[in-house]
Amino acid sequence: MFIKPEEQRTRERVLAVVSEHGPVTASEVGRLLGLTPAAVRRHLDTLADQSAVTEHDPTTGTRGRGRPARAYVVSDTGHGSLPTDYEGLATEALRYLAAAGGDEAVRDFARERMSGLEQRYAGRLADAGHEPAARVDALVEAMSEDGFAASARPVGSGSLAGIQLCQGHCPVGHVAEQFPAFCDAETDAISRLLGVHVQRLATLAGGAHVCTTFVPRTPQPPGTPRLSTSLNQVTPTHEGAPR
Incomplete structure (x- = not known):
């Protein structure tokens, strides 16, 4: 599926924010990037389908009434796609x-x-x-x-x-x-x-x-001169090189 370059760049920005601020919700990501929560959720859903982010399930803290907003963190797969040194x-x-x-x-x-x-x-x-x-x-x-x-x-x-x-x-x-x-x-x-x-x-x-x-193509006997003056006959190329 073709992805527009601007869409890909936005998705990469969303992943970077989740990496820096996670666990983080779609609303928080939207606030940091100046995007609507709906737009961020669409990117988060795609990143989740790609196993780049995963939903964070907190084990501590008190939950209020109703279902809490989903928060995301970067998965091991997602970390592999982020810039490294x-x-x-x-x-x-x-x-x-x-x-x-x-x-x-x-x-x-x-x-x-x-x-x-x-x-x-x-x-x-x-x-x-x-x-x-x-x-x-x-x-x-x-x-x-x-x-x-x-x-x-x-x-x-x-x-x-x-x-x-x-x-x-x-x-x-x-x-x-x-x-x-x-x-x-x-x-x-x-x-x-x-x-x-x-x-x-x-x-x-x-x-x-x-x-x-x-x-x-054949083994060279000891003492055979190294190829040095024949670069004009054996020119490095990588265009259409058959295997």
Whole structure:
């Protein structure tokens, strides 16, 4: 169902007021926002249907005659939709870790974090077999389910033939902007999962519009030069990339 932008903004304001002042009635919300109680009740009913707010049932106090006005509080689901500062907290924690334990401590943490994803993805890639394209497809599917907006497409020719793995979103992008160790740990994990030496060509954290990783179709022997001067042949893109 289409929701007008102004309706959505008003609903968000109602939720914010319930979060700040709850338990709060429709009349009280209306007074704070300059809205009629009827308009507020309509938004509260929708928020209740979405499990964003819940009716507050006081267990103390004396009730007067008749049914008391319904008061609302924000539910756990509603709190999840309100603005948070998890990224700011994570960044501060990592700065403290770097100051206390050095850059290596941050790298250890990044590797530990990626190890969980790597373990979860390993089984799915094993089921995909040994063919590189099939393994990349399995990785794309797994990463997309985790919010990476991944895709893949064949690129290059001859010795540069391979697959371009793209990630249109990074769940820890703002943190990675300040701590590239997270990008490095992710690249290493992709290499291990695919069984080939991959090369990261661009990252969201580095200012690109998409993270781009080159995956060779065949394992490269030790000493193979890194792809560095061939960006004109393997150009990062995210437009219409088939999986």
